[in-house]
Amino acid sequence: MKLLSYFRGEAFQRGVHPPSCKLTAQTQIRRLPFPPKVVVPLSQHIGKLPHPIVKVGQEVVRGEPIARTDDWLSVPHHAPVTGVVEFIGLRPGVRGPWVESIVIRAHPGSSQEDLWGQPRDLSTASGADILQAIWDTGMVGLGGAAFPTHAKLTVPKQAKVHTLVVNGCECEPYLTCDHRVMVEQADALVAGIRYAMRATAAVRAIVGIEDNKPDARNAIQEAIRRAGSLPEGEIHAELVPTKYPQGSEKMLIMALFGVEIPAGGLPVSLGMVVNNVGTLAALGRLLPAGRGLTERVVTITGPGVARPGDYIVPLGTPIRFVLDYAGAPDATARQIILGGPMMGQAAASLDVPITKGISGVLVLRGEDLADRAGLKTYPCIKCAECVESCPMGLNPSQLGMLAAKREYDLMGSNFHLGECFECGCCTYVCPSNIPLVQQFRVAKQILREKAVAKS
Ligand code: SF4
Ligand code: SF4
Numbered sequence: 001m002k003l004l005s006y007f008r009g010e011a012f013q014r015g016v017h018p019p020s021c022k023l024t025a026q027t028q029i030r031r032l033p034f035p036p037k038v039v040v041p042l043s044q045h046i047g048k049l050p051h052p053i054v055k056v057g058q059e060v061v062r063g064e065p066i067a068r069t070d071d072w073l074s075v076p077h078h079a080p081v082t083g084v085v086e087f088i089g090l091r092p093g094v095r096g097p098w099v100e101s102i103v104i105r106a107h108p109g110s111s112q113e114d115l116w117g118q119p120r121d122l123s124t125a126s127g128a129d130i131l132q133a134i135w136d137t138g139m140v141g142l143g144g145a146a147f148p149t150h151a152k153l154t155v156p157k158q159a160k161v162h163t164l165v166v167n168g169c170e171c172e173p174y175l176t177c178d179h180r181v182m183v184e185q186a187d188a189l190v191a192g193i194r195y196a197m198r199a200t201a202a203v204r205a206i207v208g209i210e211d212n213k214p215d216a217r218n219a220i221q222e223a224i225r226r227a228g229s230l231p232e233g234e235i236h237a238e239l240v241p242t243k244y245p246q247g248s249e250k251m252l253i254m255a256l257f258g259v260e261i262p263a264g265g266l267p268v269s270l271g272m273v274v275n276n277v278g279t280l281a282a283l284g285r286l287l288p289a290g291r292g293l294t295e296r297v298v299t300i301t302g303p304g305v306a307r308p309g310d311y312i313v314p315l316g317t318p319i320r321f322v323l324d325y326a327g328a329p330d331a332t333a334r335q336i337i338l339g340g341p342m343m344g345q346a347a348a349s350l351d352v353p354i355t356k357g358i359s360g361v362l363v364l365r366g367e368d369l370a371d372r373a374g375l376k377t378y379p380c381i382k383c384a385e386c387v388e389s390c391p392m393g394l395n396p397s398q399l400g401m402l403a404a405k406r407e408y409d410l411m412g413s414n415f416h417l418g419e420c421f422e423c424g425c426c427t428y429v430c431p432s433n434i435p436l437v438q439q440f441r442v443a444k445q446i447l448r449e450k451a452v453a454k455s
Contacts, residue, residue, distance in 0.1 A: 012254040015243045015391045016425045018342065020212065023301050024176045024308050029184055031312045032325055034106045038080045038316030039091050039353040040066065041101045045140045045148055047073030052102055058085045063116030063291050066102055075138040075148050077102070078292030080314040082110040094338065094355055096348040104316070112314075117291035122195070130199045130287070137286045138293045138356075143167060143178070143247070143276030144339055146357030149283070152275065153199045159268050164196050164205040165256065168220075168277040169240065169247035171210060172340025175360045177297040178277050180310045182209065182216035185281045186223035192284030194232050200273050203233035207277065208252045211239040244342060245423040249274045251391055263419060278359070298354060300326040304334045304363035313354050319361060320350040328363045337362040342424040378432040386426035386436060392419045396426035396436045403439035408446050417443055 042049045050069035054060060060079040067077040083106040093099035122130060135150035155161050166189075170178040182189060193205045209217050220237040227235075240246060240255040250261050253272060261267055267274050282293060295315060301308040306327025313322060319336065323329065337344040338358050347361075354361075386396035394416055402411045411417040417440060426436045 012243070012246070012251045012391060014389050014393070014425070015245060015251070016389050016428055017242075018173050018244055018428060020242075021173045021301075022176050022179070022212075023174065024299055024310055025179055025213075027176075027180075027309045029180050029297055029310045029312060031112065032314065032317065032322065034081050034110065034112070034314055035317045035321040036106060037086065037318075038104050038106065038314060039101050039318065040077050040080065040104070040316045041091070041093055041099045041353065041355060042067055042077065043093070043099045044077075044355045044357060045073075045075055045146045047071045047075075047148065049100060050074055050076055052088050054085045054088075054102065056085050056088055059083075060085060060104060061115040062110070062112070063114035063294055065116075065292060066104075073148055073151055075135065075140055075150075076292065077138055078116070078294050079104055080294040080316045081106040082115060083107045092349050092352050094348065094352045094358070095345070101353075114289070114291050114294060117289055119288060120290045122287060125198075127199050127201060130195055133287055134195070134199065134283060136292065137283065139279060139283060139286070140356045141276055142278040142282060142296055142356065142359065144343070144357050144359050146355070149275070149279055153196055153273060155200050155268065155273070160271060161200045161202050161268060161273050162204065162271045163273075164193065164200060164202040165249075165253060165267065165272050165274040166193055166205055166207040166277055166280060167247055167249070167252055167274055168207050168209040168213070168216060168237075169252060170213070171242070171244045171247040172342055172344075172360070173244075174301045174362050175299045175340045176301070177299045177310045177359050179213050179216055181278050181281045181297055182207075182213070183219045185285075186219040187226065188284035189220065189277055189281040190223045190227050190235065190284070191288070192280030192282070193235055194227075194230060195283055195287055196273075196275055196280055197232040202273065205233070205235045206256055207235070207237040208240050208246075208256050209237060210242040210246055212242045214239070244425065245391060245421075248391070248421055248423065263416070293356060296354070296356060296358075298322070298358060299360040300328075300363075301360065302328075302363040303368050304328050304365040315356060316353045318351055318353055319347055322354060322361060323350070323363065334366060335364040335368075337364070342428065343422060375433045377434055380432055380434060383431060385429040385431065389425040389429045391423065391425065392416075392421070394420055396440075399443075400426075400434055400436045400439055403436075403443050408443045408450075411440075411443050412447050417447070420444070
């Protein structure tokens with residue numbers, strides 16, 4: 001551990017310290033009721049679309065598989081509610097374009113118990129069997145990346161993993177779902193960590209937690225103690241300095257071990273695999289029960305919410321229903337951000353559903369936006385604030401100027417645009433209010449489309 005770095009507060013170079021605004025950090029997780037209908041988009045991750053295995057008019061029970069896939073980079077989906085399949089076709093997607101979806105009308109008064117799946121004993125299962133079981137749950141990274149978890153835990157043949165890094169930083173302002181999961185579901189988290197250690201053959205696991213969440217570290221340490229001596233290896237919970245974007249894989253590994261993942265490389269090149277606490281806690285519950293993912297914890301927060309909190313939300317619940325329940329009924333007059341304020345994106349519509357990768361819904365009121373709406377964008381004054389804040393050591397000012405000239409290829413080839421992970425630090429500090437990260441998102445999307453067109 002980089003203890004010396006911790007005491008110096010030098011988790012990693014650069015980064016920023018935005019106000020934390022963790023309004024819901026000490027509020028217990030609550031459960032949202034079923035909405036009248038859920039909308040399950042088939043595209044919630046990379047990889048090919050899974051195909052529906054239900055028909056319109058068919059009765060389904062909560063937890064029943066409704067879409068399957070053979071593509072390793074894709075995952076199945078399960079019915080979040082007991083009800084009737086009402087529609088299969090295009091519905092508004094979280095990112096804007098309409099996407100193939102399954103709409104289920106919930107039976108009024110149906111139970112929130114999962115009615116599908118058989119408990120199973122995985123105590124002697126091989127790593128490959130555990131990976132298959134994880135795939136069957138339909139699990140993707142619940143921290144927001146939505147990368148299929150079984151694929152992330154698959155160690156390439158030529159590599160060897162010794163350490164599972166468990167990401168409990170939750171550095172985004174406002175978001176507290178991971179924090180509450182660590183405090184309230186620590187036993188499930190330890191169980192999930194043990195499954196992931198067996199899947200990857202890692203012999204130790206380190207949970208990295210920002211030092212503004214000491215109660216989370218205490219809860220996990222208690223759960224580790226309760227679990228006793230573990231055949232998989234050792235699990236530790238470590239505090240790291242609170243700093244944005246501490247929750248990115250590269251920054252967390254730097255804070256915990258003082259080593260840098262090479263440019264373009266992955267943690268596995270250092271013998272490590274990183275997974276989020278929410279993902280592993282969910283696996284700790286689902287795997288022994290033989291069930292699929294039907295719900296997740298979402299932070300509903302912001303000055304525009306009367307009852308902010310961390311809610312267990314059935315997947316596919318329309319955001320409009322979530323906001324009504326949490327006390328933000330007049331939501332159309334406000335800005336709705338999916339995720340946190342640094343990396344989140346504005347909701348395309350209030351009819352889009354909660355998907356597996358949505359960790360928060362942030363509601364800003366008109367008065368919260370008044371100042372920002374009045375902010376004018378000015379030319380770059382070459383102050384280098386953005387360069388000083390970029391944790392990847394990029395030159396956002398230069399990239400911004402190239403983006404303005406639509407020199408996207410040059411941004412990728414000469415200025416390492418691919419290393420930008422859209423943390424938003426540069427935009428946050430820019431005194432000229434240049435929407436740098438927004439420009440970089442567009443540039444990356446255009447380069448991706450060009451690459452697809454060429455292939
Ligand atoms: S958004 Fe990209 S360029 Fe800007 S600070 Fe983050 S990594 Fe650097
Ligand atoms: S922070 Fe803004 S004004 Fe300063 S150099 Fe970067 S882009 Fe230019």
